[in-house]
């Protein structure tokens with residue numbers, strides 16, 4: 001391992017995104033002034049969220065919304081409830097959204113929000129009160145033409161319904177103010193499965209390009225929430241052999257291939273994989289290092305780091321989660337010939353179907369599931385081919401190619417609009 005890599009060990013989430021940006025900007029020979037303009041967030045907001053808990057105590061939480069860039073359209077990005085949420089992480093995720101919406105070429109910019117809280121420890125009513133209080137603080141800066149939130153870790157369709165209801169108290173009826181809503185209440189069919197399905201679609205395309213058949217591909221998936229479970233379902237149906245899955249309770253392994261329908265059923269019944277007996281129990285650390293062809297980290301950021309990168313045995317990685325690979329580890333993976341399909345493309349299925357939801361809301365017209373799936377496939381396929389081709393042309397990683405495409409699009413819109 002060389003010393004440059006070692007000195008990068010403590011790069012935080014935002015520095016990591018800047019590092020990826022700069023690597024692409026170097027190939028594009030971007031000037032320093034343009035880099036600064038495109039890297040910096042347009043607006044960052046930190047708000048106090050005081051809330052009365054069920055036992056009468058007052059808890060004061062901290063909420064964030066970072067609006068990174070709106071050169072290509074209204075800003076778009078999830079809302080995360082997690083105990084490790086902080087401004088640095090939200091900032092990094094907001095800029096990833098700018099690059100993500102640009103790489104799949106949908107007319108949005110990037111934003112992200114979060115509240116530092118453990119949703120598991122909250123009652124449903126507490127969760128609702130926190131959500132409504134947060135909207136009270138930020139309602140003026142979000143909306144269908146400004147910034148459109150969506151679900152992320154720890155939030156779901158119900159959270160989005162509360163946000164919409166609270167936002168509409170101030171601004172009137174407009175379901176396009178938020179996406180990821182319940183399907184029966186202006187949501188889009190296929191939104192819930194979209195990110196995981198997109199991960200599966202793109203994994204399939206990448207392996208096809210590499211001349212590998214799903215049947216001969218052993219897959220390990222970290223995380224069995226929205227992204228991981230839908231990716232597992234799609235990949236199982238596409239005949240991949242899924243040998244490892246995990247959630248916060250640990251890892252579950254069967255070298256002969258797991259019974260994914262049984263695991264999905266167990267998960268729905270128990271809201272966790274804890275106790276799933278049809279597999280060998282392993283730790284999440286062991287799971288990442290399993291002998292397999294394809295690894296899909298679909299839980300948290302920074303799970304592949306300098307500490308474990310040399311022990312990763314997968315030949316391909318598809319980033320279901322945002323930022324699962326640290327920048328220094330990413331370089332080692334590239335040196336070792338391990339192909340990484342980056343988060344800004346790999347998990348863009350969710351924001352793509354969020355875009356379809358927003359379009360349907362604005363047209364008061366609802367698409368059927370087939371149309372959603374076909375359009376999703378079409379947008380992701382085009383983006384994949386663009387990235388694949390550019391990576392080969394310039395002999396750069398798929399991540400650098402994806403950033404190059406995204407940066408060029410945002411730069412072009414910025415130039416066309418003027419300052």
Ligand code: NAD
Nearest residue numbers: 153154195223224225226227247248298299321322347350
């Ligand atoms: P989720 O809350 O539905 O699921 C998260 C999963 O990770 C759960 O199975 C949880 O048990 C597991 N997990 C939590 N801590 C863990 C740990 N320490 N080790 C192993 N597993 C752990 O969240 P999600 O919506 O599936 O999001 C997962 C990732 O995908 C996040 O990085 C998120 O930003 C990203 N993402 C989500 C979407 C979306 O549409 N939901 C879109 C793009 C990106």
